[in-house]
Amino acid sequence: MPIDAKVVHDVARLSRLEVDPAEAPRFVKELQSILAYVEQLQSLDVSGIEPTSQVGAGVKTALREDVVVPSEVREEALEQAPDRDGDYFRVPRVV
Amino acid sequence: MSPEAPAPDTAESIGRLVQGRERTAVEIARTYLERADRSAARLGTYLHRDAARTLAEAADVDARIANGETVGPLAGVPVALKDNLCTRGVPTTCGSKILEGYRPPYDAHVVERLRRAGAVVTGKTNCDEFAMGSSTENSAYLPTKNPWDLTRVPGGSSGGSAATVAALEAAVSLGSDTGGSVRQPAAFCGVYGLKPTYGAVSRYGLVAFASSLDQIGPIGRTARDTALLYNAICGRDERDMTSRAEAKPVALDDLERGVKGMKLGIPRDLIAEGVDPEVLASLERVAKTLAAEGAEILDVTLPHARYSIATYYLIAPAEASSNLARYDGVRYGFRAKSEDLQSMYAATRGQGFGREVRRRILLGTYALSAGYYDAYYLRAMKVRTLIRKDFADALGRADAVLLPTTPTPPFRLGEKVDDPLAMYLNDVFSIPASLAGAPALSFPAGMTRANLPIGMQLVGRPFEEGTLLRIARTWERTESALRVPPIAAEGNA
Numbered sequence: 001m002p003i004d005a006k007v008v009h010d011v012a013r014l015s016r017l018e019v020d021p022a023e024a025p026r027f028v029k030e031l032q033s034i035l036a037y038v039e040q041l042q043s044l045d046v047s048g049i050e051p052t053s054q055v056g057a058g059v060k061t062a063l064r065e066d067v068v069v070p071s072e073v074r075e076e077a078l079e080q081a082p083d084r085d086g087d088y089f090r091v092p093r094v095v
Numbered sequence: 096m097s098p099e100a101p102a103p104d105t106a107e108s109i110g111r112l113v114q115g116r117e118r119t120a121v122e123i124a125r126t127y128l129e130r131a132d133r134s135a136a137r138l139g140t141y142l143h144r145d146a147a148r149t150l151a152e153a154a155d156v157d158a159r160i161a162n163g164e165t166v167g168p169l170a171g172v173p174v175a176l177k178d179n180l181c182t183r184g185v186p187t188t189c190g191s192k193i194l195e196g197y198r199p200p201y202d203a204h205v206v207e208r209l210r211r212a213g214a215v216v217t218g219k220t221n222c223d224e225f226a227m228g229s230s231t232e233n234s235a236y237l238p239t240k241n242p243w244d245l246t247r248v249p250g251g252s253s254g255g256s257a258a259t260v261a262a263l264e265a266a267v268s269l270g271s272d273t274g275g276s277v278r279q280p281a282a283f284c285g286v287y288g289l290k291p292t293y294g295a296v297s298r299y300g301l302v303a304f305a306s307s308l309d310q311i312g313p314i315g316r317t318a319r320d321t322a323l324l325y326n327a328i329c330g331r332d333e334r335d336m337t338s339r340a341e342a343k344p345v346a347l348d349d350l351e352r353g354v355k356g357m358k359l360g361i362p363r364d365l366i367a368e369g370v371d372p373e374v375l376a377s378l379e380r381v382a383k384t385l386a387a388e389g390a391e392i393l394d395v396t397l398p399h400a401r402y403s404i405a406t407y408y409l410i411a412p413a414e415a416s417s418n419l420a421r422y423d424g425v426r427y428g429f430r431a432k433s434e435d436l437q438s439m440y441a442a443t444r445g446q447g448f449g450r451e452v453r454r455r456i457l458l459g460t461y462a463l464s465a466g467y468y469d470a471y472y473l474r475a476m477k478v479r480t481l482i483r484k485d486f487a488d489a490l491g492r493a494d495a496v497l498l499p500t501t502p503t504p505p506f507r508l509g510e511k512v513d514d515p516l517a518m519y520l521n522d523v524f525s526i527p528a529s530l531a532g533a534p535a536l537s538f539p540a541g542m543t544r545a546n547l548p549i550g551m552q553l554v555g556r557p558f559e560e561g562t563l564l565r566i567a568r569t570w571e572r573t574e575s576a577l578r579v580p581p582i583a584a585e586g587n588a
Contacts, residue, residue, distance in 0.1 A: 052480045
């Protein structure tokens, strides 16, 4: 599963991340070196070991009361938009 | 007290004097603002400061006290906030161009708590972009310098938060720690940095990086100050479902009770190689001192801890690639000009994120993608279980594990920035506790011959932050007075 320019291109597309073709070789080299390093995990026997997704997972989740609380930040939030149209976020053409 | 008297340098003394109306919060704020005016630009500690706002917050604390309101133990205490903590109406960029100009419409939980306790915000501190880095050189805006040697890094990612406290520009600060981002800069800057137990502090309003690892942590110049700040922020908050009611404030009196009968385990297997001799000598000195204070020193093993970096650099980027999907140029922050929506997303993210962040998104997406999930991400989560078990075993025999925070003293600016793997390897001693979700504290443990700080680390059982602070406090009592870096001493001369 070697990393090459095509893999970087494919993963960048999955990530919605534009990668300048001139930069790709450096990403390839760096990702190769990191993946070569993490390869050491393959030497461990992990059969029968449960994965830890999060410490504390499995603890009974404390639920809050389901009550309505005011949140009057509509205008403050909309002000942050790079482009808006009244109460809507405006984006470039979709199709 | 006369107005000429030097400002008290600990949060504890400031809080006491302001609560007792011996000093005003405004006087204290002025002193700290003046210090920051002298050194902050040279150190690159802040991304955003607003003196008028800081003074207004201080005046508000004074007014609350004048009205007879009970203000908390942090009354008038100048506190700096890492720039990934949301502050209502105040820029919060995470050191990233993609959030340039962003002003959150709400305060983070910890910020609400600090305000309630009477703290006064000095500003937003510089950090590696989205907290990804170990030197603060990955900030999209500027590098931060180490106050002890301006040619060296302050550590990262909370480099600004650690440096500003070391330089006396703030009394205490908050950082965030995903794989060592509070502890390592605290070690490099000669201050205390606590990564609380996973779940001890609500992350509501902390910009997410790797959610199974992120914790907000306090930085202070003394063990007691660090405890005071922890006490103000810990505990259950229903807006973060991982936050836990077991997280209780630490009784400050308990920190003075010494270490007699405590067991401290040193993981000799993990520190056998690649550790600077002066760092190792410091470890032995701390162990010897604590033994003389009545602690029993024993050897423990953490056989899987050496796999921590490999484990972390699969789990953290995987989570980051998911968390950072929200930066799409639609609702806030930077948007690249583009003809259609899909290319706008890609261009915004490609131009808005720096190299380190983009590399981690690529790595995380790869580790999660079809065909590689089992070999990488799932396997890393299983090794994480083995690392947790190592700590459970070691902490069954010992009250705390003692090891260096970093293998070396602070390195030079530019030294590792072009070699990501070399930068990652620097976190070999801080990442294991992050994966285990255990509380971990870095404390100052002397200086090298070149006058650079050395940090030692204590790792404890879940929700036993008090034990770690008590051990560090015992060491602190045997040490000389607080050290002040040359850049901070200049102004006070």
